[in-house]
Amino acid sequence: RSPPTSPIEPNATLRKIRSIPLQPRMSRHFHLHLLRLTTLLLLTTPQISTIAAPLKYVPDPTFSVLSRKGTPKDITYGGGKRSICLTRANPERGLRAIVPTEDVGGLSATTKPTFWIYQPYISQTPLAGVLSVRVADSYRSQPFIKVPVTLPAQTGLVRLQLPRSIDRPGMLAWTLTIVCDEISLSRNPFVSGLVMVKPNPELLQRVAGLSQSERAVEFARAGYWYDALDLVATTEGEIGVQRLMESDRELRIEN
Template identity: 30%
Template sequence: MLFVRYLRLLEIAIAIAISVGFLPPLFAQIPSNPIRNEAHPDLSGGGRPDDRSGAAAQAVIFIEPPRNTPDLSSGGRPQTSGGGAASRGTLGNRKESIQLLIPRSNRGLTAEAHPTFWFRIDGSTDDVTEIEFVLADKDGNEIHYTFLEASEINPGIMGITLPSTVDPLEVDGEYQWSVFVYREELQQNRWASGFIQRKDPSLEVAGEIAAANSGREQAVIYARNGFWYDALTQLATLQHNGSGDPQDWRDLLSSEAVRLNSAIDKPILDCCRPE
């Protein structure tokens, strides 16, 4: 068992070391007045379009903020001998499929000091022994490590929130997060990796968020201003609680900059979601 644990820790270290060289500054300066999305109104409450205004009248569509780095969602991204790309993950008929819930660019912004990281496990989990989550800074230094035991793992969408006992993410700090899925046979392990940067919203955006009347309206504001992790967490929480509009969840995950359509109908599990 000690030898197996050693191999796992070594695999994590190698994976992060391979990927960390691909972590340049994530985004250019976000303009204080980004493009607004005026997509179809939210009529989930039964009202007419002219009954609503501002964020309440807009669909939850994610708009990618300007960035000054290459797109790592395709060619040029690092690979691992374990079989999982350092990207959103692998999907298909293989039972070990894993998918990170992040935009196509493989990176996203958060305004939170302790954000939540969402991912999906697809297919059978009968032989999954554990899942490990690792957050590292741009130099490859481990910030947080946690694991889920077999009893906590089921197919579906899971979220791991950075605990308040961990130092908050630094403003403008850039980080890489990775999820490792371990199965009974070591050669079947899979992992996927994505990137996150903490940014302070502009005064205008912060004011809109503070004035929002609901978590749904906050999600609209976060999404249209490029704060992916915060928009996703707002809607995932609403969906799990049964108080969200399924169309909002569909709109966010099917946004042009996201295209996570295969995850739309997957259950959001109790494990590790924010309180």
């Protein structure tokens, strides 16, 4: 006797599953349309660059001439004086004004320029200092700005902001003195730099819509050291400062 016939064949379900199309076949026309759409997206989508904009500091010719002819020869700018009452964290790194290698200064587009220094000393408490600005044509000229400042106890870059605007034309000298000996002032370390305020409305308008890195590039190209420095130091720290300093050195070597 033959066995009873099953109402469902054993492989019927499997055959039905296999017969269900997983995805519809794409026509040649659809493939062509998809290719055109992809190409359009690639052409219209803004590309994000991962390469940093080239930063090249170009000294202003007027400033370079003035800094060579009008600077007193008995004043040290840029490096400053070594301290005998403070200890460095690294003997190889001293107190330093962040200024160009040769002209030791540059232009500022704002009447309240920002200065940067490197603070190298070890201290248990914040350091007391004095920031002063005077006319750079005479060693004996008295500061017309002289304000106390407080420096952090840890080593690193320090931003120095003037409390009021500079209303003097021409070459100016700024000096930061760290007061570690109130009795023997000659023991106090200091650094100096040069600055010339030169408002440039056209440049400020041109950089208004740019990113901070793009603005730094434009300021550096125009000779505005302090404006470019403030941007790169604020956004990139020592890496940005090193980039700006190296661009100045490279430009001097190339010329």
